[in-house]
Amino acid sequence: MDFGLTHNDGLLLWTAVAVAGLVVLIAVVKLNAFVALILTSLGLGLASGMELTAVGKAFQDGVGGTLGFIAVVVGLGTMLGKMLAESGGAEVIARTLIHTCGKGYLPWAVMLVAFIIGLPVFFGVGVVLLVPIVFTLARETKTPLLRLGIPMVAGLSASHGLVPPHPGVMAAIAVFESGRVDVGKTILYGILVGLPVAVLAGPVFAKFIAAKIPGRIGGIGEQLMNRQPPANPPSFATALFTISLPVLLMLLATLADVTLMKGNRLRAWADFFGSPVMAMLVAVLVSFVTFGTRCGFDRSRILKFTEDCVGPAAAIMLVVGAGGGFSKVIDAAEVDQAIVARMTGVNLSPLLLGWLITAVLRVAVGSATVAITLAAGIMAPLVAATPGVNLELLIVAMGAGSLILSHLNDGGFWFVKEYLNLSVTETLKTWTVLETIISVAGLLLVLALDALIRYCF
Helix, strand or coil: CCCCHHHHHHHHHHHHHHHHHHHHHHHHCCCCHHHHHHHHHHHHHHHHCCCHHHHHHHHHHHHHHHHHHHHHHHHHHHHHHHHHHHHCCCHHHHHHHHHHHHHHEEEEEEHHHHHHCCCCCCCCHHHHHHHHHHHHHHHHHCHHHHHHHHHHHHHHHHHHHCCCCCHHHHHHHHCCCCHHCCCCHHHHHHHHHHHHHHHHHHHHHCCCCCCCCCCCCHHHHHHCCCCCCCCCCCCCHHHHHHHHHHHHHHHHHHHHHCCCCCCCCHHHHHHHHCCCCHHHHHHHHHHHHHHHHHHCHHHHHHHHHHHHHHHHHHHHHHHHHHHHHHHHHHHHHHHHHHHHHHHHHCCCCCHHHHHHHHHHHHHCCCCCHHHHHHHCCCHHHHHHCCCCCCCHHHHHHHHCCCCCCCCCCCCHHCCCCCCCCHHHHHHHHHHHHHHHHHHHHHHHHHHHHHHHHHHHH
16 A cells, blocks of 8 residues: 655654554553564564564664674673672672762762763673662662662663764764764863763762662562571672773773884783673682682682672673674664664764764664664765765764664663663663763753854854
8 A cells, every 4th residue: 555655754653663562562552572572673674664684683683793792791790790799899889879879969979970981881781880880889878779860871872872982982983084073072072061961961860860760670680689698708809990990901001002013012912801701701710719719609609609700790691692683784784874864964063974874873873882873874865965074072972872762673772771671661761861862952051152162163
């Protein structure tokens, strides 16, 4: 039946139907999220006109591509979190934060710690490092879980989406030619925009939403409860060093890339140990000593701890992987090209247009990195023909656009849902709104900074 729709219009319509159908299957029909994502992905692929064999392959490639990184990070991160919890290290860090900041300022402290930790590490790595501490803080202070969980993911997301050297903004810098973009300025503008929006989407939003959705300990967090810590827990310095070790190794790799020439042997080793997988592996091995043998656990107990956390981690991997498969089917159906066709010819300020294109791509394809990379390619010719565009602020604006409206086609959505033990509806009301606050507030701050710079200089 012909409704007068072009092919591109049809793609956008089917994508919207697929997302709505996915919400219904999970929230109303109560179908398992992993199964619902598979069915929706296959349905969208068939409706978009993809070849039958290509639909299944796209979903499979998406799952494999996502889990290639996430499975290792989640597995190792969960082991590190389990060791931190069983050793009593989480309580040591939590009580130090409570004593230093007081209960009233804990959401702000968690947000700031998350923003700093998020500078050199991937979002998922930051979550698995900080979740044990957040759950312990919530238990020790009787604070609603989301009062602390929301600031944690807000700080990590703002840092990940807006500040180099994260892959999305670095990809945009590469597209615009790094010689034309001052990376130092981009970092400065990213922090100037990122910290205020993290405050707004973190402690401020958390105070409002936690009154409506207090959250509950469960899933991964449940294994951190109801156990007896050892008589010899690690010191605060030891606990902090161990969980910060992945951050330090990744930061060292970034510094080596900036200061040393390509081909330098020291830089190669720094990059090797600073890769997320190797950094997490080193931290886990170190934790077997600092959180294990030094706290009185023998090898059989350490083995049991690492085996106990595999079950909950496997459930997270399945759902996050299926989210990556859904995103890949959307990409293979060329929904992004349909969006590009629709956005061609729009006459707006380059900063606003860059944010808008990235935001639309983000909603469609799910991946923030893919969205900003595609948007940078679209914007590059326009920027070349438009003098006076502040490229550093444009990149930050596009980074903000790449965070908007995270929903069921985004692996990060399922990551947050599982780790904070939320339902799909609760995740939409918390994480999705939080990401949109960061995105819109980030755009407004970028436009204000641009006006201020133009006025002063």
